[in-house]
Amino acid sequence: MQKRKLGQQGLEASALGLGCMGMSEFYGQGDEVESIATIHRSLELGINFIDTADMYGPFTNEILVGKAIRERRDEVILATKFGNVRGPNGEFLGIRGDAEYVRQACDASLSRLGVDHIDLYYQHRVDPKVPIEETINAMAELVKAGKVRYLGMSEAAPATIRRAHAVHPISVLQTEYSLWSRDSEEAILPTVRELGIGYVAYSPLGRGFLTGQIKSIEDLPADDYRHNSPRFSGENFQRNLDLVSEVERMAQEKGCSAAQLALAWVLAQGNDLVPIPGSKRRRNLEDNAGALNVELTAEDLQRIDRILPPGAAAGERYAAPQMQALNG
Template structure:
């Protein structure tokens, strides 16, 4: 597995990482046994970059990853996130990026993950009530104390990125980026390249849409996030299915799967890009990691320009969680 550098502070990760959220929430019923086996298989295949967050579960995903990495911590690069309040029953509340809260969350994450340091600590969402300079300063202090190694932002916009980076170096931005979500190319990606900040695309397979086995929203169980995703509904679903036809065509020509082509497209966007496709199954993991063997030429890349995706990328009720 190729190793890529993210940012200028020394962070290195496998070219493809593993998004762990779906092991604990949003996508069907959790299966801890298979999830742990998937994490172990990832390590065996050279995938070393694991993405989690206190919000996933909440809390249970960090604990699951910590259990899976017991005895193999030195092989892994762990990225987790802070940024929310939770009550005693684990019900998610308001955004909270106050420095004292960041310090408290970090201690809890270290405990659940069973480690003495976090490789990457992201602000999960921009908290407009706390200046980003205070957030960057708090994470910087944790880095200086040895509890965190690298500072990351998630779903931040250009101005926020610049202000944070001016206070303490940002190594990586995590945001949605894929063949069907390319909004960051206009303003955000140029800022990352200017400042030398790495990019970690989440939902690189369009929440499963680009794997060719997507179903209409109503066909997913109540526990699956996609049941409420506008892009899986009605006319949006039809339009997006038609747009993804070129992915399937190129995959068939190359003897690959649509997921592998979609990931290969992202890998070709730059050596500072490390996608984190999520799965809780070994079979799917192995399929995804084989994308590193797919070579796309200029004609392929041009054919994969799918145009604008039909429908907003989040339900209206979620949009407040994604302001930049």
């Protein structure tokens, strides 16, 4: 398995990660047995970068991941997040980044995961009510205490990243990045590269759309949150489907799946970047892993740029309330 360095503090992970969110929520019914088998298969393939968050489930995804890695902790680069506050019934209670909450959230995650340290601890969303310096100082205390090894941020604006990095080195920024979400190319990617911060791309398959396996909104489970996603709604769905058809056509010519082509494109954007596609099943994980064997020529990359240039996708990344929490 190829390895990539993320940041300048010593963090190194597999070139491809595994996002675990969908195992517990948002993408229809989960299957714990298959999910754990998928995590184990990931480790067998050398994909050791496992991503979760306290809000997924809520709370149950960390428990599931902890159960899966219990006997294999030393093989895993474990990443989790705090900041999106949820109640016991799943209600969303806003964003918190105050020092007291940072400490509470970390201890709760350590308990649920059943581990004594977190390799990469992210602020999931920036709290506009709390100076970023307070949040990062509290996170830095966790590093000093040995509870956390490296610090990360998610969906933060360039100016906020700079302020945070001045307090304590940030190893990773995690933000959505894929063939149909290229917003970060304008300012965020240049900023993190200037500062020597690694980049983790979540939803590198466009929430599954770029796999070519979703042909109709009816293909999604009734309780799937994508029913409320702008890019899966109304006329946007067909417009985006037309774009994906072009990706499928090119993938067929390359002898790979559409998912593999989409992931290979993300991987080709730099060795400081790691995509973390979510997989609930082993067969999808294994297909995604095949992206590491797909070589894209300069001509291939130019063709992909013509098919899906920045801004090509129809619709916003999230519904309006969630969009307000981005680029904080």
